[in-house]
Amino acid sequence: MLPENRLTTTQSFRDFFPPHVVTFTSDRSADFKLSGTPTPLTRSQSAFLARQLGFRLPGVLTVRQVHGHKVIIVARTATRRPASLPAKLEDADGILTDRPNLAIAVRTADCLSVFLYDPRHEVIGLVHAGWRGTQQRITTQAVALMCQQWDSNPKDLLVAFGPAIRSCCYRVGASFLEYFPKETAKRKQGYFFDLPETNKNQLIGSGISAANILDCAVCTCCDPTCFSYRRERESAGRMISIMMLKKQS
Numbered sequence: 001m002l003p004e005n006r007l008t009t010t011q012s013f014r015d016f017f018p019p020h021v022v023t024f025t026s027d028r029s030a031d032f033k034l035s036g037t038p039t040p041l042t043r044s045q046s047a048f049l050a051r052q053l054g055f056r057l058p059g060v061l062t063v064r065q066v067h068g069h070k071v072i073i074v075a076r077t078a079t080r081r082p083a084s085l086p087a088k089l090e091d092a093d094g095i096l097t098d099r100p101n102l103a104i105a106v107r108t109a110d111c112l113s114v115f116l117y118d119p120r121h122e123v124i125g126l127v128h129a130g131w132r133g134t135q136q137r138i139t140t141q142a143v144a145l146m147c148q149q150w151d152s153n154p155k156d157l158l159v160a161f162g163p164a165i166r167s168c169c170y171r172v173g174a175s176f177l178e179y180f181p182k183e184t185a186k187r188k189q190g191y192f193f194d195l196p197e198t199n200k201n202q203l204i205g206s207g208i209s210a211a212n213i214l215d216c217a218v219c220t221c222c223d224p225t226c227f228s229y230r231r232e233r234e235s236a237g238r239m240i241s242i243m244m245l246k247k248q249s
């Protein structure tokens, strides 16, 4: 049975991914802003996740997000020895792994979290995509690396989008018309950018089927249960997105 306080954003992905693929996005009940601690999560953040997920995460790998297009790979080694994790936080905006029971995590407050899963090769990926990362095609990069490292076929991949700022609220400068001509709309109040739609279009361009892309459709700026940088500026906390292949060892 699921714990009572399990957040709704998690549930939207529950029927989309198989049960051993754990996906989760927090709301504003807890702030997951990157702390100065040497561990990826503080004790209270770990305890919050354990309550929400119904189990304690065995290991968590995160990155220092820099709005770039770098995606790190943590592959399972051929030997019995577990692959070593990066000793310190790397500057990157995406993580790919085929390692069971290793939770990968990104933090967002308006940016899009992109969950990727290759059911044939049992590989997962999580990407933090703001407009800068999207302009640098970080999700395309993540798919290309999955194909390169694990021989993934884009046609097999399942992709889900977490909460993000949507075109209802994402007012931008006219320069976005140059960056994203298809996904920037001119309205009476100005220009509005559709961040999830842009990532969707890029994924389809990478060979992923539109039917295999699920968008939770939550706008972080409209929805008061979310943190939103646009709405709250510097005081905005961060939501965490988690993905893990849960396997019995």
Ligand SMILES: [Zn+2]
Pocket (backbone or CB within 6 Å): 165, 166, 167, 168, 169, 170, 219, 220, 221, 222, 223
């Ligand atoms: Zn909105």
